[in-house]
Amino acid sequence: xxxxxxxxxxxxxxxxxxxxxxxxxxxxxxxxxxxxxxxxxxxxxxxxxxxxxxxxxxxxxxxxxxxxxxxxxxxxxxxxx
Numbered sequence: 001x002x003x004x005x006x007x008x009x010x011x012x013x014x015x016x017x018x019x020x021x022x023x024x025x026x027x028x029x030x031x032x033x034x035x036x037x038x039x040x041x042x043x044x045x046x047x048x049x050x051x052x053x054x055x056x057x058x059x060x061x062x063x064x065x066x067x068x069x070x071x072x073x074x075x076x077x078x079x080x081x
Contacts, residue, residue, distance in 0.1 A: 013050030
């Protein structure tokens with residue numbers, strides 16, 4: 001198991017990988033997570049698969065243009081890693 005608790009996100013795919021890893025670390029199925037959030041399992045699958053949409057694509061283009069890094073951090077972890 002990877003003990004990295006954060007990642008730099010540069011795309012929807014990076015966000016999806018992070019979500020999948022955290023979900024799996026917590027021993028949750030996609031269906032269980034979806035049920036907890038009132039979503040479909042298909043939607044959770046799409047997020048984890050990095051399926052982008054115009055909004056997320058443009059958002060990352062804005063971040064790139066402004067030289068902004070997005071860092072995903074699991075709450076309650078040492079963020080200085």
